[in-house]
Amino acid sequence: MKIFLKRSNYFFLKEISLCVYKEDTMTEKNCPACNQVKPLTEFYRAGGKNKYQSLCKPCHNARRCKLYHETKTIKPRLNAWEKQPEEIKTAVLGRLRNGEKLTKICRDMNLPYENFSYYRKAGLMSI
DSSP: OEEEEEETTEEEEEEOOOOOOGGGGOOEEEETTTTEEEEGGGEEEOSSTTOEEEEEHHHHHHHHHHHHHHHOOOOGGGGHHHHSOHHHHHHHHHHHHTTOOHHHHHHHHTOOHHHHHHHHHTTOSOO
16 A cells, blocks of 8 residues: 655655554463463453453462562651651650640641651551
8 A cells, every 4th residue: 555645845655564463363362471372351451452461360460469579668658757766756746645636746846747647547656
């Protein structure tokens, strides 16, 4: 098939070949992890039409779970309370015992509220 393309004031002739890909008619696919041929319903979609992940759903989920547990780290905000000096900890806890809200305390002392509220909700900040 030939088409004309216009770039600035010049016309270029470009040939386009139309192909039908094998993926359009595929109904099964091989999973390299378990080395089994499975129907396409056993694979997650990957972006566009007729594109699928290379691993089947069970193998994909097992790999994701393994990677999650290998790379799982403690969130840095959990350590925000522990990193504070003892004077600040006692001042914050004293004001909380007096009934002040954590938002007001953090604003007055210029402390990160998000870190402390997470720590308090997790039960790691004892009053």
